[in-house]
Amino acid sequence: xxxxxxxxxxxxxxxxxxxxxxxxxxxxxxxxxxxxxxxxxxxxxxxxxxxxxxxxxxxxxxxxxxxxxxxxxxxxxxxxxxxxxxxxxxxxxxxxxxxxxxxxxxxxxxxxxxxxxxxxxxxxxxxxxxxxxxxxxxxxxxxxxxxxxxxxxxxxxxxxxxxxxxxxxxxxxxxxxxxxxxxxxxxxxxxxxxxxxxxxxxxxxxxxxxxxxxxxxxxxxxxxxxxxxxxxxxxxxxxxxxxxxxxxxxxxxxxxxxxxxxxxxxxxxxxxxxxxxxxxxxxxxxxxxxxxxxxxxxxxxxxxxxxxxxxxxxxxxxxxxxxxxxxxxx
Amino acid sequence: xxxxxxxxxxxxxxxxxxxxxxxxxxxxxxxxxxxxxxxxxxxxxxxxxxxxxxxxxxxxxxxxxxxxxxxxxxxxxxxxxxxxxxxxxxxxxxxxxxxxxxxxxxxxxxxxxxxxxxxxxxxxxxxxxxxxxxxxxxxxxxxxxxxxxxxxxxxxxxxxxxxxxxxxxxxxxxxxxxxxxxxxxxxxxxxxxxxxxxxxxxxxxxxxxxxxxxxxxxxxxxxxxxxxxxxxxxxxxxxxxxxxxxxxxxxxxxxxxxxxxxxxxxxxxxxxxxxxxxxxxxxxxxxxxxxxxxxxxxxxx
Numbered sequence: 001x002x003x004x005x006x007x008x009x010x011x012x013x014x015x016x017x018x019x020x021x022x023x024x025x026x027x028x029x030x031x032x033x034x035x036x037x038x039x040x041x042x043x044x045x046x047x048x049x050x051x052x053x054x055x056x057x058x059x060x061x062x063x064x065x066x067x068x069x070x071x072x073x074x075x076x077x078x079x080x081x082x083x084x085x086x087x088x089x090x091x092x093x094x095x096x097x098x099x100x101x102x103x104x105x106x107x108x109x110x111x112x113x114x115x116x117x118x119x120x121x122x123x124x125x126x127x128x129x130x131x132x133x134x135x136x137x138x139x140x141x142x143x144x145x146x147x148x149x150x151x152x153x154x155x156x157x158x159x160x161x162x163x164x165x166x167x168x169x170x171x172x173x174x175x176x177x178x179x180x181x182x183x184x185x186x187x188x189x190x191x192x193x194x195x196x197x198x199x200x201x202x203x204x205x206x207x208x209x210x211x212x213x214x215x216x217x218x219x220x221x222x223x224x225x226x227x228x229x230x231x232x233x234x235x236x237x238x239x240x241x242x243x244x245x246x247x248x249x250x251x252x253x254x255x256x257x258x259x260x261x262x263x264x265x266x267x268x269x270x271x272x273x274x275x276x277x278x279x280x281x282x283x284x285x286x287x288x289x290x291x292x293x294x295x296x297x298x299x300x301x302x303x304x305x306x307x308x309x310x311x312x313x314x315x316x317x318x319x320x321x322x323x324x325x326x327x328x329x330x
Numbered sequence: 331x332x333x334x335x336x337x338x339x340x341x342x343x344x345x346x347x348x349x350x351x352x353x354x355x356x357x358x359x360x361x362x363x364x365x366x367x368x369x370x371x372x373x374x375x376x377x378x379x380x381x382x383x384x385x386x387x388x389x390x391x392x393x394x395x396x397x398x399x400x401x402x403x404x405x406x407x408x409x410x411x412x413x414x415x416x417x418x419x420x421x422x423x424x425x426x427x428x429x430x431x432x433x434x435x436x437x438x439x440x441x442x443x444x445x446x447x448x449x450x451x452x453x454x455x456x457x458x459x460x461x462x463x464x465x466x467x468x469x470x471x472x473x474x475x476x477x478x479x480x481x482x483x484x485x486x487x488x489x490x491x492x493x494x495x496x497x498x499x500x501x502x503x504x505x506x507x508x509x510x511x512x513x514x515x516x517x518x519x520x521x522x523x524x525x526x527x528x529x530x531x532x533x534x535x536x537x538x539x540x541x542x543x544x545x546x547x548x549x550x551x552x553x554x555x556x557x558x559x560x561x562x563x564x565x566x567x568x569x570x571x572x573x574x575x576x577x578x579x580x581x582x583x584x585x586x587x588x589x590x591x592x593x594x595x596x597x598x599x600x601x602x603x604x605x606x607x608x609x610x611x612x613x614x615x616x617x618x619x620x621x622x623x624x625x626x627x628x629x630x631x
Contacts, residue, residue: 174478179463179471179487186453186464192415193451193523197465198439198530199472207474327454327512 013270020161026258028215034252036208037188042099050220058128076217111232126229251317356595359386372421399586442533454512462494465529517548537568
């Protein structure tokens, strides 16, 4: 067994692009679900809009990357308005139903053959990140230290990605310590009480939906630019549920919860994956129990098991406060 | 000394309200000398059931008005309609001379008519102090752009906190300031909800069953706080189904049954009104069961 590479892969995954993408998606979800209590089950849609905003903007419309970014941001705001206007006046469950359906509709439209020349069908789009990598200030070479050494492209992705995470975390921190954040948290607890105190609950919920959606859209930017491609099937319901996993793992309604959650989630996925793979390859795990093609599925079973244990022994997440959770029982 | 002053003020405000209502006829829907809230032909139906059907209703400014009636009389539904939490099938009403029907609940609150709820809505995972601060209106920091820049709202926040601490001390919740509201007892939550409503600086306070689920020791303190509201010049309308609570504090009592106002008057006269006794105890309560076969049949059905 090569524990050196197990550790290397694990640590690289914990700070890598996947962790960044899910950290951003979960920060947006934290604004929705953690603070405002909005049950958004379609966060993948906001990420998809960000990713395809760039893809379609550059490849199909021939826009410069900067304008394509604005297109993605505008798209995520429009999506939030479309989802919010009919549902935010209704009970929380309606938003959940509408968002999960809308996310799937968007994915199916994006991969539809009829729109192949716009969105590239099930193959998606690629080759639009040229001007993004042209801005890379790092000359070719290795960057980082120890296990966390990356080539110039990988390092560039990570620097850009973590900067976006840092900005998002800072914004969420500033918002949630303000009276604006107080109204949001109060809406999560009981929106009629907030209404009775003269606050326009609908407007606050809409603002939260837009802000969380825009942060989700940033996740789409990082996802598509770092890979220089978009694939529709990356944005299925599993994406949203992983983002929820990340959020609950770190602790909902905690500023750093989604960030730590994303790092741990990808660390655990990478560790289980490389350990199992090496076990299979070196015949430590006999092939009648597990073969190489099954590893991908089994690692998610183990992640599921780890989550069940977490929910049993630390239901408030890593950063959460258990006393706060107990208040719900009343 | 301080108590004496409060006492003399109490009698004066109460006397003003009592004197103003002294000459008012004790009949349903009667006009008041200085109404703050006037409602006309308010109807709310739930399918075939007419929950509220009020022809005319006025609330005297600066007085404590009780809205009583047996369970299912439509008191809370009427309350929800007046505060914009429910929409009527028809009807119109004005608050301080301006129409408020079809106005969103949060706008009604901003106009100075603030309500509490029968099932207390303490915001459990916010601290007591945050609950209070939330109540203040016109906060600059509640704009999502201004919220990011603390200097824009820091001084206002300090003023709000001072007001909140003041009210918390009055309601004897100052020791709970930093606790989660969810850790308070039922009675303390009622106090918190009332104090939070006062943070909006209302002109009229609507209390939906303020005494429900509160232990007797705290009831007296709650009654004192309600009287205090009148002393500060606020108008109070409260829903209650326990007539004994009402007798002590209200200047005027409005009785609802089956969606309609069936009687009005000062507490003493309303309690002896035969229509009210019938509504609470049933029309045949004083007749022996053998001579009232209709009741017997209903009960079997």
